[in-house]
Amino acid sequence: MSDSTVTTSAPAFELSRLSKTFYPLIPWHRHRAVTAVSELTLNVPRGIVFSLLGPNGAGKTTTIKLLAGLILPTQGSISFFDEKGRLLARRPRIGAVLEGSRNVYWRLSPMENLYYFGEINGIPRSEIRRQAKELLSMFDLADKANSSVQTLSRGMQQKVAIALALLGDPDLLLLDEPTLGLDVESARLIKRRLRHLVEERGKTIVLTTHQMELAATVADRIGIMQEGRLIAEDKLSNLISFFRKQDYEVEMPRASWKEVRPAASALSFDEEECDEEDCVRVTFHLEDTNDFYRLMTHLKEQGAPLRSIRQVTPTLEDVFIEITRRYRTNATDTAQAQGGEVK
């Protein structure tokens, strides 16, 4: 998918044909190698939330860890840039929340964890002192600040991990499913915080999630991965308008639909039961505006009493499902065309 808007801001980092294949340690298991990331080329500008989506095993976590330097790539490169757009020689300071694990010392308290990692990170001590307090109270952990992490609830532990990622004000944040296990309030707080960091402080955030709603509300740009490949990458609004169809959803009494139906048979539609009795919900998939007028004429001719009519805008979830479905059928077609086996 091509990007119609030119991004003028400087890049935060650039992935260039980045690939990662995991080979088993045992030599005679090498045929079981897994290519987790394949030829990933991506340019993420500074000051945005970039959300990486994809089904399980798509390679999101691997991409995050490659960015963080926790995994070395098999091929390709990662370049980081400073705020003036100059190439950095080394990886800048990165704050990260990694998937599923708490990534903190369980036997230390949240406060002690913040101090320990702040110290070894080389963050000025006065900053650690100020920020540790601020972060813990921001995440409602002030009264748990001194109890050991293992006695905290799962969601609280996740919040400690997020606080730790924010410590020291890193320019780049990598968040792998950060809201996993968080309650509604905390998830909201984090959304707001992320927008604040990006808009007011110019931070760059890469976030993976399976919660489409989260991605749709915080992300500026969205990348969709599948089988290690980046199969779509664009602004959220572009993705949605690309898939926007002339879909109209009409609800009417069952009897009226029976009369309209023969006339409408030239149009493509799906019908289903409404929540109310004796009512049908019909979704018309129209080609263009003329189709819309034609539909209206049919309805008018039959004098159908409509209960409701609305245009259907696709959600990010619809777009996601559509894109991954298309990719899958394409992959299958190619495989079949090449005489290959379909997995």
Added chain:
Amino acid sequence: MTQLLRLLQAEFIRTLILRWRYPLELLTGLTVMYLIFLGLFLGARSLVGETTGFELSLSGFIVSYLMWFFAISAISRLTYSIEVESSQGVLEQIFLNYPRYLLLQYVRGFVDFIEGLVFIAALLGLIILTTHRMLTMDWASAGPVALVVILTVVGLQGFGFFFGGLALLFKRIGQVGGVLQFGFFLLAYLPVERMSVVGQQLLYCLPLTQGIRLLKIALVDGRPIFASANLGMLAGLAANSACYILLGSAFFLLCEKKAKIDGRLGQY
């Protein structure tokens, strides 16, 4: 340099907090070490009887025992902490915050050594109370003894890096650690001096043996370590430890790289 001092401080504080919060672990450790010693001591006495021979070798016995403690702690600390930290994801957090992991492990080794000294002081106190045996040591030999202990521990920790590296790759290698502890126990008590020349050469290539030999000269025989007759041995110990720490570190770095290639820093 200041960053190194901050690491050192952070590690000291972390250790103190953990010891304070979980005092039982330390007390259990001390009790177990003491009971093992007691068992050996009483067993040996009932075998040999309270002869002068037994009296003479008791000091050597104690020296070997204390040095054995350094051997186990050097090996088990690194492997155990890597096992635990990688399963909790802390290892990844450490790499995010301080990527020069080997350096951090040197600092931790130092903190561990200091902690070990405190532990040993307590253990020695108990042993002296039980056996009524003081080690012969005057202030003049304190410096040389400290030097030998430090050199020996450096070698042991270097040896530990081999297993730390393997732990980065294979995680659960705790069982190997158990076998090694036993191996070092044998090594600490083997009468190397009475073996064939080839046997001696081989055993002195291992860590621990040379250190114990030098310590016995000072603490059992009461002779000075810095005498010209012993300087060769001292140089040998230094070379031995340097080899272990260099090779161990190099191997550890290789394993670290391999772990990053295979994505094994996390709990995968």
